[in-house]
Amino acid sequence: MYKNYLEKVLQWRLIVVYLTGILGLTIVLATTLGPAQIAPLVVLKILISRLPLVNGLVAPSRSIAEETIVLQIRLPRILLGILVGGALSVAGATMQGLFKNPMADPYIIGISSGAALGATLAMLGLAHMSVYTMPLMAFIFAVGAIFLVYNIASVGGRLPVGTLLLAGIAVSLFLSAITSFMMYISGERLHGIVFWLMGGLWASSWDRVWMVLPWICVGTSVIYIFARDLNVMLLGEEPAQHLGIEVEALKKVMMVSASLITAAAVAVSGIIGFVGLIIPHIVRILVGPDHRILLPSSALVGGIFLVWADTLARTIIAPTEIPVGIITALFGAPFFVYLLRRRKRSMF
Amino acid sequence: MSFITLKINNIACRYESAEILENIEFSASGGDFVGVLGPNGSGKTTLLRSISRTMRPHIGTVLLNEKNIYALPSKEVARNLAVVPQESPISFDFTALEIVLMGRTPHLGRFEIESAKDLAIAKKAMKLTNTRHLSQRPITELSGGERQRIVIARALAQEPKVLLLDEPTMHLDINHQIEILNLIKRLNREEKMIIIAVFHDLNLAALYCDLLMLLHQRKIFSLGSPEKVLTAENIKRVYDAEVLVKRHPATNSIYVTLLPSTPFHEGVSKGRSPFVIHIICGAGTGSQLMHLLIEKGHQVTAGVLNAIDTDHETHQRLGIPIVSEAPFSPISCEMHEANLGLIDQADVVVLTNIPFGYGNLKNLEAAELALENKPVLLIEETPIEQRDFTHGEAKKIYTRLKSNGAIVLHSPEEVLPIIEKMAR
Numbered sequence: 064m065y066k067n068y069l070e071k072v073l074q075w076r077l078i079v080v081y082l083t084g085i086l087g088l089t090i091v092l093a094t095t096l097g098p099a100q101i102a103p104l105v106v107l108k109i110l111i112s113r114l115p116l117v118n119g120l121v122a123p124s125r126s127i128a129e130e131t132i133v134l135q136i137r138l139p140r141i142l143l144g145i146l147v148g149g150a151l152s153v154a155g156a157t158m159q160g161l162f163k164n165p166m167a168d169p170y171i172i173g174i175s176s177g178a179a180l181g182a183t184l185a186m187l188g189l190a191h192m193s194v195y196t197m198p199l200m201a202f203i204f205a206v207g208a209i210f211l212v213y214n215i216a217s218v219g220g221r222l223p224v225g226t227l228l229l230a231g232i233a234v235s236l237f238l239s240a241i242t243s244f245m246m247y248i249s250g251e252r253l254h255g256i257v258f259w260l261m262g263g264l265w266a267s268s269w270d271r272v273w274m275v276l277p278w279i280c281v282g283t284s285v286i287y288i289f290a291r292d293l294n295v296m297l298l299g300e301e302p303a304q305h306l307g308i309e310v311e312a313l314k315k316v317m318m319v320s321a322s323l324i325t326a327a328a329v330a331v332s333g334i335i336g337f338v339g340l341i342i343p344h345i346v347r348i349l350v351g352p353d354h355r356i357l358l359p360s361s362a363l364v365g366g367i368f369l370v371w372a373d374t375l376a377r378t379i380i381a382p383t384e385i386p387v388g389i390i391t392a393l394f395g396a397p398f399f400v401y402l403l404r405r406r407k408r409s410m411f
Numbered sequence: 412m413s414f415i416t417l418k419i420n421n422i423a424c425r426y427e428s429a430e431i432l433e434n435i436e437f438s439a440s441g442g443d444f445v446g447v448l449g450p451n452g453s454g455k456t457t458l459l460r461s462i463s464r465t466m467r468p469h470i471g472t473v474l475l476n477e478k479n480i481y482a483l484p485s486k487e488v489a490r491n492l493a494v495v496p497q498e499s500p501i502s503f504d505f506t507a508l509e510i511v512l513m514g515r516t517p518h519l520g521r522f523e524i525e526s527a528k529d530l531a532i533a534k535k536a537m538k539l540t541n542t543r544h545l546s547q548r549p550i551t552e553l554s555g556g557e558r559q560r561i562v563i564a565r566a567l568a569q570e571p572k573v574l575l576l577d578e579p580t581m582h583l584d585i586n587h588q589i590e591i592l593n594l595i596k597r598l599n600r601e602e603k604m605i606i607i608a609v610f611h612d613l614n615l616a617a618l619y620c621d622l623l624m625l626l627h628q629r630k631i632f633s634l635g636s637p638e639k640v641l642t643a644e645n646i647k648r649v650y651d652a653e654v655l656v657k658r659h660p661a662t663n664s665i666y667v668t669l670l671p672s673t674p675f676h677e678g679v680s681k682g683r684s685p686f687v688i689h690i691i692c693g694a695g696t697g698s699q700l701m702h703l704l705i706e707k708g709h710q711v712t713a714g715v716l717n718a719i720d721t722d723h724e725t726h727q728r729l730g731i732p733i734v735s736e737a738p739f740s741p742i743s744c745e746m747h748e749a750n751l752g753l754i755d756q757a758d759v760v761v762l763t764n765i766p767f768g769y770g771n772l773k774n775l776e777a778a779e780l781a782l783e784n785k786p787v788l789l790i791e792e793t794p795i796e797q798r799d800f801t802h803g804e805a806k807k808i809y810t811r812l813k814s815n816g817a818i819v820l821h822s823p824e825e826v827l828p829i830i831e832k833m834a835r
Contacts, residue, residue, distance in 0.1 A: 072524055163502070288521065295513050297503055301465055302496060306569070307489030307517035352503045355524075 075356045082363035086145070089367050093374045094137045098381050101129050109133045140267035143275070143331060144373045145366035147264070148338055150279045150328040152346070152365025154321040155339030156357055157286050160293045161317055162224050169325040169339035172231030172318075176238035177208025178329040182259050183245045186252055197259075198274065198330040205326035208234055213318070222314050261386030262335030264373050275327040282324035283362060289313060290354040297352070337391040338365055341399050348402050368395070414441035415476060415491065415572040417462070417605055422471030424454075424461050431457045432468070433629045439622075441572065441603035444596065446616035448609075448640070449626030450650055455609045456497070458626070459575050462607065463494045475573070489517035493571035497578050499562045501550050507561045508546040511537055514568030529568075536567035539594055555582040563591060567598075574598070576608040580615065592619050617641055617665040625649055637665040686834035689713065689757035689781075691750075691774045696763035700790075700823040701731065707827065709834070712757060714750035715742045715774055741770035747777065754781045759833055761788045761826060762817075766798035767805035775808045778817070786833065787817040788826055 091110065095103045109130055154169035162171070170176075181204025185197040215230040216222060246256055286293075292313050295303045304310045325339070342365040343357065350356045369387070372394065376387040417439045424432040432454040439445055447455050460466040462473055464480050473480050480488050493514070501510065514536065515529040525533075537543045540560045545553060550561065559582050566574060574595070580588040596619055599606045610616035616623060617637040625633040625640050627649040633640045646654045652669060659666035688704055690697045690713040697713060704711050714734030734749040736742055742750075750773075754760055760781040767775060781787050789812065799805040813819060820826060 069527070291516065291519070294505075295516055297505075298499070298501060298510075298513065301460075302494070302499065304465060304485060305463055305489060305492075305494040306513060307484075307486035309485050347504075352505055353509070 078350055079359055082360060086363055086367055089370050090141055093141050093370050094133055096374050096378055097137060099132055105129060106133055139269045139272050140264050141370050142272050143267040144264050144370040146275055146279050147328040147332045148365040148369025149362035150324040151339035152342040152361040153283050153286060153358055154325040156343035156361045157317055157321040159343055160297060163297060172212045172227060173208045173235040174205045174322055174325050175334045176235040178205035179260055180204050180238045180242045183242050183256050186255055187245060187249055202326050202330035205329055208238060209322040221311055259333045262333035262388040263386045264332050265384055271331045275331050278327035279324050282320040285320045287358050290358050293354040335388045337395050338369055341395050342368060345402060414603060415605060416440045417573055418474040420472045422461055422468035424457050424466055424468045430629055435631060437634060439605045441605060443622060444599045444606045444620045446608055446610050446620030446623045448616055448623060453626040454629045455626055456577055459577050459609060463575055464488050486517045491571055492573040493566035493569040495563050495566050495576040495579050499558060504549045504551055506547050507550055510550050510561055511564045511568050514565040533568045536564040539567060540564040556584055556587055559583060573605040578609050578611050613641060613667045618662060641665045641667055687757045689754050689760045691778055692763040693765045693771060696765050700826060703827055712753040714753055715746045742773040747773045750777050759786050763790050764792040768800045772801060772805060775805055779808055779812055782815055782817055789817050789819050790823055791819050791821060
């Protein structure tokens with residue numbers, strides 16, 4: 064236990080530095096793993112040669128093939144994994160705080176069902192296909208679903224969270240029904256749709272990284288700015304308002320930000336379950352419930368977790384890939400149960 | 412020191428289409444302690460919510476230092492006004508200190524982190540509420556009372572000038588009730604804080620508040636000092652309850668005692684013809700006996716009593732025919748005769764453990780006359796010598812009563828079996 068806030072802030076900074084270190088290590092190690100054997104040192108050299116400021120320190124790599132594998136195949140996939148994992152974890156932590164409900168996850172108000180419908184429509188060729196069509200359709204439909212839910216739930220400028228939850232479930236079920244119908248008539252394209260629904264990072268590219276980076280960075284930053292307010296929100300809406308929080312405005316900003324980063328993540332990686340629900344819980348057990356440390360830690364741990372899960376997904380029975388959603392649940396759930404048993408405390 | 416003022420300008424609140432508060436108008440300034448009373452559903456909590464910027468009234472305004480609170484930024488309101496809700500369900504592992512520190516929120520900038528000063532203020536608030544030892548405990552592990560004190564500490568950490576409390580002591584043990592109310596009273600006196608508190612307990616409200624507001628059917632029924640507001644008639648109208656209002660001898664504050672509105676007449680319900688008992692009592696010695704006998708369905712009369720005697724109040728309430736004398740006056744011949752009239756109609760006479768002075772010696776004489784044609788029971792809890800203030804005169808008559816066949820008992824409880832036997 065810290066004695067005062069200065070000590071606490073110092074502790075927080077240490078946690079962030081520590082996790083950032085692990086993330087850096089994760090990037091290097093995960094890049095070395097794959098069907099083609101590339102030594103960690105070589106990977107490091109290639110990575111450093113591409114970093115600004117320090118690129119003069121190493122000689123340029125001699126193997127074009129190795130460079131292509133590292134820079135064009137593995138690195139964008141890893142970075143996308145970090146972005147998606149971080150985004151889902153931050154969105155999950157935010158939703159859990161806003162709803163004061165440990166069962167809340169990023170998909171709670173129907174984002175996933177909107178994205179699924181968008182992606183399904185794109186895959187069934189109802190829209191002209193290009194590389195961008197599917198993520199774009201998924202994103203547009205996800206955002207559309209959020210605004211639908213939002214409009215159903217808002218009453219006279221207020222956004223009661225209970226109604227929001229129920230509206231989310233209703234819209235979700237409705238959109239899922241349409242998606243199911245589409246899948247039923249999809250014929251041989253069914254496999255692709257199911258694969259997408261399970262979530263995965265196999266379609267990663269630098270394009271996709273750049274596509275989601277601004278959304279996730281801006282959304283996460285906005286959420287982080289209101290981290291302390293999110294703490295106060297856990298006291299309940301009225302007490303929060305009595306402490307000077309503009310509750311309705313805060314709810315809207317947080318809901319929209321969390322939804323947008325989730326929609327961006329889903330658009331490029333499909334519906335990866337589990338990360339957004341469990342990572343915030345694990346991190347809360349490790350660093351405490353204060354959102355000022357919970358949010359950055361969740362972003363980092365979520366990123367690290369998803370990269371390792373994806374590495375497993377692409378190497379465990381290579382060359383076949385398993386949808387990463389299967390891995391996240393398969394390894395995350397038992398670990399979560401272990402933490403639960405060790406700390407028989409309330410989850411918040 | 413600049414005094415804070417709070418003005419409630421003729422507000423009305425409605426929820427959907429139902430009115431829940433109408434025509435509320437009052438003002439308070441630094442140093443006022445206002446207690447809000449009223450039955451469930453009378454609008455007490457709504458009043459607090461409208462003052463705390465949670466429920467905007469559709470008519471009227473709430474002015475804090477002459478400024479409309481609904482037009483002020485919520486942070487500015489929170490720096491001046493804190494609220495302690497009825498219950499604070501908190502279900503996550505913040506420590507008590509972290510919860511109290513959240514009270515500093517309205518004083519912090521967007522990216523500011525709690526400073527040593529904020530920490531000192533939080534710790535002071537915890538010291539005042541006697542919760543320092545709980546600092547590092549998770550809030551989820553605290554009892555309801557401890558948690559409520561933490562919430563009060565959080566409100567104090569806001570350094571408010573107006574403190575609104577909704578039944579602040581509901582979950583507290585009596586020692587903490589008094590502790591917290593004393594603390595609030597002290598802040599009210601020393602820091603000139605405006606306190607507006609909803610109370611369930613009329614007596615606590617009377618003990619601590621300078622000003623009481625009694626709400627009834629969404630409106631102010633009575634507003635003023637405890638003496639003015641807490642009258643038996645007001646409480647009867649608003650709560651539909653029979654009460655006795657007195658000043659408490661120890662605190663000198665208004666004290667309300669709840670009375671069961673209809674005594675239980677067991678005997679009457681069995682259809683037995685009542686046995687008439689006349690009680691000669693006074694100075695509170697007969698109340699218990701009267702209750703006992705009435706409950707068993709006997710008919711009771713009494714006399715001669717002084718009009719402010721406790722026994723007299725009991726009589727009034729139980730609707731017993733009595734003969735009473737003006738306060739502090741000796742028994743007049745008229746009243747003595749009236750008393751003898753009641754004795755004449757009675758089947759048995761009971762003389763309670765009254766102290767005798769020259770003023771009520773006639774009651775003793777009445778007992779002696781009664782003994783001529785009906786049984787007389789003497790309740791002797793203390794020997795006559797100790798309650799004779801007539802230099803032996805009372806003792807003389809009392810001894811005569813005993814030797815002429817009056818039955819001596821030692822407590823009011825012993826009366827009942829004897830009366831039951833006689834009645835059969």
